Amino acid sequence: MKPNRALIVAITLSITIFAVISAGCSATGEQSPESPLPTAVAAPAAECPALVFTDREFAFELQRTLGASYSGEADVGECLATASRIKEGDFESWYCEWNRTADNFRAVGDESLAAGHRITAMEAYYRAATYYRTAEFFLHGNATDPRIVETWGKSRESFRDALALDVVPYEIVAVPYGNTTLPGYFYAVDDSGKPRPLLIVQTGFDGCQEELHPYAMEGIKRGYNVLTFEGPGQGEVIRVRHIPFRHDWENVIGPVVDYAVSRPDVDEDRIALWGISLGGYLAPRGAAYEPRITALIADGGTYDVGLNLLANLEAGGVANLTEIELQEWLQTDPVEFNDAIRGAMAHDTGTRWLNENGMFVFNAGSPARFWAKWMDFSLVGVAEEIRCPTLVCAGAVDHFDPDGAQATALYDHLTCERELMVFSDDYGAGSHCQLRAFAQSFGAKFDWLDDKMGMTDFRPGEE
Template structure:
């Protein structure tokens, strides 16, 4: 089926709206007038208050950075002062100011270390690592930009310098994968070599594993050894190894579990997997084919990327209501010029749409928006979710604008045939956002209590 002009417009409207929604909150930045594309179809009113910025994508990412304050890997005053100097909706201004802040605290840490103040240096390095990571976030519009690898490298170097000064035992590990390796950190309760339950934590669409350090520390507190890693499309693997995302994540989780159970300090009968953000699709996909996973957390649950697009098309009515997911994907695979031109126009007018598509093309190694969306539509658990056998916790946020009304999380939950629980976080105390960013105390308490019960860790 070749879409007619009306159908093309409806597809673009659906993706533009989905792009803004998935970026955090439905609203536009101030860098340019609102796009006529998203306004042609009504979108749900946002319930996401601006934080410093009226640009909702910038506000959301600031909230994400502020959330690292829970573990001492950011500080509120430093974040707010940096944000106050950023030009609204300007990606270059975002990079410049966060990079300056990161440089400042990297230098401060070096000075403290030279003076013999280990703890002060460690804390400064952790914060610098967060700020470098935040600085790099919006650079992906030009995959050849040398600042991507340079700034990511400064973030990882600062993080590892902090780890070397910390008291938690750890190893930097290389996990065998196909004809290469995947990078990981193995955090230990102690250095006794005692076999313990293992928690594997992985990120999603736009994260690096250093951001998972707070999850690892919470696991250590509760008696788990913890393994974090980056797979195709993530962190070092896309930036240095140039390996893009793949939808069949079972081919990633299998080697990770192979490595984990080969260690004498891992209880192979108690291996949990926690996937964050798009990891709420990746981890369930892996667990469906990996019987050695004994408990699973999908944070937040994702069932089928194409489902949301189709729902928007069908709600729009007209000829578009009869288009199937396969037809939409096949059309996108032809790399239609009219689609790419319209999406790029929407990207120029809206920060959230721009970021989602730029990052998507970067992590999928896609040369156009159409190629990115065609590949992303492969991310589906249809006919797969039913194969998950371990107890599974599906998370959702009541105000998560990546998944309005928890449609994706509920769909995953409904298709599970294993022991399962759907945990919806309200926004009464700020825990309703995507992956409960900014409300880690509530998130960790609820999820780890569930995990402890499943893994026999409750006391």
């Protein structure tokens, strides 16, 4: 089927609307009565509150970086001072100012270490790692920009220099994967080598595993050994090895679990998997085919990318196109579609970032090819295969999942023991993955996990 011009315009507008929604907060309606809300949801705000920036994408990423303050891997004053120097909506200005801040605290760490102040150096290195990672975030419009690998490399180097000064036992690991390996970190409760329950934590569409360090430290406090990793499309794997995302994530989780059970310090009967952001699709996809996963957190839950597109098409009055037909058309790389999307990207920061990062992590040469590949990310007919207890998380004002539609759809298709946890925005926890409310996030999610994994009696320092 070849859409006529009117249909092309409608499809493009619908997908652009979806991109804009995915880049800024929107109002959230009532949840399906089939999906109980264990957390009370107050009347949500219509959009993210402005913080330094009126540009919603910049405001959200600033809040994401500020969230690292909870674990001491950013500081509020440093973040706000940096943001105040950034030109609104300007990707180059974003890079320059965050990189400048990162360089400053990298130097603070070096000077402190040289003077014998190891704790100050460690803390400065952790913050520098966060700021380098933030600086690199909007660079993906040119996949050959040397600053991508350079700045990412500085972030990882600073993070590892901090780890080397920290007291938590850890290993930099390589997980066998096909004819290569996946990079990972293994964090241990102690150096006893005793088998312990394992928590595997993974990121999503735009994250690096160093950003998962706060999750790992919370797991350590609760008695879990923790494994983080990066798969295709993520972190080092896309930036250095140029291996793009794949939708069949079971082919990633299987090797990760194989590696985990090969370790003598892992209790192979208690392995939990926590997927964050797009990991809320990736982790459930892997768990559906991996019986060794004993508990799963989809944070936030994602069911089917294509359903969002169809919903926007129908809202725009286009009802005669199926998901398959839309994907097949996008696979032809239509010039009209690409031109329209690029036009929208020129006028909206969120649309620009979503498509630039999508083309980067999927190794797609055009917006249409990115969207065609992304539409493969579906749990239709797969979610029902998940057998372990599953927690599906959502935020009352999650800008990536308006109305909680994706999380609710995943929850409703699960046949295993399940719970839907929707975070109110009363105290700022209603945003995407609760990235600006880690105290509430960790408390609720780890309590659920501890109950399922038999960890409620763990006391730090006690066996």
